[in-house]
Amino acid sequence: MEKVLKKVDELHEYYVNLLKDMVSIATVVPPGENYKEFVEYGKEVLKDLGMEVSVVEVPKDYLAKHIPEMKDNPRYILLGRLKGDGKTTLHFNGHYDVVPPGAGWRTDPFKPVIVNGKLYGRGASDMKGGIVSILTAIKALVESGIEISGTLEVSMTPDEEIGGMCGANYMLEAELTKPDYCIIAEPSGYDRVWIGHKGSLWGEIVVYGKTAHASTPWLGVNAFEKMVKLANKLIEQLKPKVESKVTKYETDAPEGKRATIVLGSIVKGGVKINVVPDKVIFQFDRRVLPEEDFENVIKEVEEVIEEAKKEDPELKAEFKVLFEAKPAAISPQSKLALAMKEAVREVIGREPRLTLSTGFLDARFFVEKGIETLTYGPGDLSQAHVANEYIELSKIPLVSKAYILSIMKLLK
Ligand SMILES: [Zn+2]
Numbered sequence: 001m002e003k004v005l006k007k008v009d010e011l012h013e014y015y016v017n018l019l020k021d022m023v024s025i026a027t028v029v030p031p032g033e034n035y036k037e038f039v040e041y042g043k044e045v046l047k048d049l050g051m052e053v054s055v056v057e058v059p060k061d062y063l064a065k066h067i068p069e070m071k072d073n074p075r076y077i078l079l080g081r082l083k084g085d086g087k088t089t090l091h092f093n094g095h096y097d098v099v100p101p102g103a104g105w106r107t108d109p110f111k112p113v114i115v116n117g118k119l120y121g122r123g124a125s126d127m128k129g130g131i132v133s134i135l136t137a138i139k140a141l142v143e144s145g146i147e148i149s150g151t152l153e154v155s156m157t158p159d160e161e162i163g164g165m166c167g168a169n170y171m172l173e174a175e176l177t178k179p180d181y182c183i184i185a186e187p188s189g190y191d192r193v194w195i196g197h198k199g200s201l202w203g204e205i206v207v208y209g210k211t212a213h214a215s216t217p218w219l220g221v222n223a224f225e226k227m228v229k230l231a232n233k234l235i236e237q238l239k240p241k242v243e244s245k246v247t248k249y250e251t252d253a254p255e256g257k258r259a260t261i262v263l264g265s266i267v268k269g270g271v272k273i274n275v276v277p278d279k280v281i282f283q284f285d286r287r288v289l290p291e292e293d294f295e296n297v298i299k300e301v302e303e304v305i306e307e308a309k310k311e312d313p314e315l316k317a318e319f320k321v322l323f324e325a326k327p328a329a330i331s332p333q334s335k336l337a338l339a340m341k342e343a344v345r346e347v348i349g350r351e352p353r354l355t356l357s358t359g360f361l362d363a364r365f366f367v368e369k370g371i372e373t374l375t376y377g378p379g380d381l382s383q384a385h386v387a388n389e390y391i392e393l394s395k396i397p398l399v400s401k402a403y404i405l406s407i408m409k410l411l412k
Contacts, residue, residue: 004404007140008397015136015396016119018045022096022128023112023121029097029161032073038096039076042131042156049138051080051154056176058166066165075166077176078156082138086149090410091179091371092403094131094186095160095167095362098123104387118390125379129391130185131156133378136396137403150411153177160362163323168362172369181336181410182366183403187379188357190395190402191348194375195337196249196329197357197364198256199288201297201321204281205230205305208316211271211278220276224269226315227280230308234263234284238304247289249329249356256358260287283322287358290329325360328367336372336410343405344376347398352376376402 025038039055046053058075078096101109101122112121119129134154141148155177157167171177188194207227212220238261245259262285269280288297301319309315330337332354344352357375366373378395 001408004140004144004146005401007144008136008400008404011136011139011397014139015132015400016114016393018135019119019124019129019132019391019396020112022131023119023123024110026110027097027123027158028100029159031070032075032097032158035074035076035096035158039078039156042078042096045135046078046080046154049080049082049135049142051082054079056171056174058170062170063166067159067162075158075170077167077171079171079176080154082148082152084148084150084152084411086411088150088411089153089179089181090150090407091153091155091177091182092134093155093157093168093182093184093362093366094127094134095158095164096128096131096156097158097161097167098126098128099161099385102387106388109389114393117393119393120388120390122389124389124391125187125383126385126389127186127377127379129379129396130187130377130399133396133399134185134403137400137407140400141404141407148407148411152407152411153179157362163325164362164365169365172365178369179371182371182373183340183406184361184363184373184375185377185399186361186375187381187384188376189380190378190398191344191350192252192353192355193337193340193344194357194361194363195332195354196290196367197327197359197361197375198290199294199327199364200323200325200360201286201288201294202283202323203286203301204283204320204322206318207280208318209276209278212276214274214276217276220278221314223277223280226312226317227269227282229312230305230315230317231263231282233308234301234304238300239263241300242286245289245292247291247356249290250354251356251358256356259289259292261285288327290327290356292327294324294326326364326368327360328364328373329356330367330372330374334372336374339406339409340374340376340402343402343409346405347401
């Protein structure tokens with residue numbers, strides 16, 4: 001055991017070069033650039049580890065259905081498999097897409113530079129650094145000649161940053177893999193393990209009125225005024241109800257234990273200053289606890305709208321769900337959570353926190369298929385999606401070691 005952990009430290013050059021190469025491939029989504037190039041690169045890396053490798057292109061009609069505006073940019077699932085004796089399969093997953101760099105960079109976001117032990121570049125923390133930790137762990141295991149019992153899998157999937165439908169979701173829907181356990185290397189931080197995440201419901205309410213010239217408003221119905229009344233009702237009735245719900249799971253910040261709703265995150269309406277607005281749209285973002293029933297979350301919104309309509313027969317409002325991500329969580333007492341907690345403690349000398357992430361993750365697709373899944377990786381969440389994103393290189397081998405120890409605990 002000592003030997004394989006020491007091996008990780010000897011792989012310093014390996015993981016630094018791997019990360020540099022991966023960050024240099026600008027896998028920006030939207031729309032999904034250079035995916036092919038990344039997968040070709042990753043395929044060779046997995047082959048070098050002695051893995052059985054496959055690349056699966058997501059069917060065109062699947063893209064057309066889920067991401068019609070990007071259907072001409074192909075999506076690929078990269079899978080590596082290392083088979084041993086035994087039935088248990090442990091799967092490691094990472095998404096290879098990154099968000100657009102945005103403004104404010106001091107260096108080229110796709111030409112990684114290292115300063116004071118930090119590697120700067122888009123995707124360094126979220127989450128190519130995590131993918132590199134996985135590969136380093138496997139390389140150390142393979143080079144140490146340690147026999148594992150069971151199957152070890154690695155997948156690299158696209159599109160997490162736009163909802164994951166044609167990435168991790170497709171991989172599982174198409175049954176390309178059916179593991180027992182899954183570890184996702186998203187940037188939880190080396191001393192924290194996410195055993196789940198909140199879900200999200202994005203909704204839109206359209207309020208209709210009747211247009212008229214502003215000099216004769218009595219001929220119209222003002223959709224803005226109707227919307228304000230409805231919004232107020234949602235603030236007074238729905239919001240306190242939502243915020244009264246508290247999860248039993250630990251969260252990163254204490255405030256995160258409650259369900260939340262942000263009303264009016266987008267508001268659109270009106271056409272001209274001297275025209276009575278006949279249509280106003282407002283959107284909201286509702287964060288859902290693992291203990292909540294998703295259908296009920298929708299029903300709670302509908303009920304307030306129905307009540308408002310009864311109070312004002314003139315109110316015309318339509319509610320639709322724009323996007324939903326189901327919450328997902330595993331027990332802190334599950335075999336996987338306990339194995340990872342112990343592994344991290346052995347590496348860093350103290351127990352990691354096991355928390356619920358407030359942001360949703362690809363973990364939901366795995367959990368929905370009954371796969372025990374957690375998220376743990378070397379990146380820092382504060383670095384995700386920001387200008388001058390970096391990863392502290394010293395965190396990569398720490399996490400690789402924790403991966404190795406959890407592999408040994410789960411596949412033995
Ligand atoms: Zn990510």
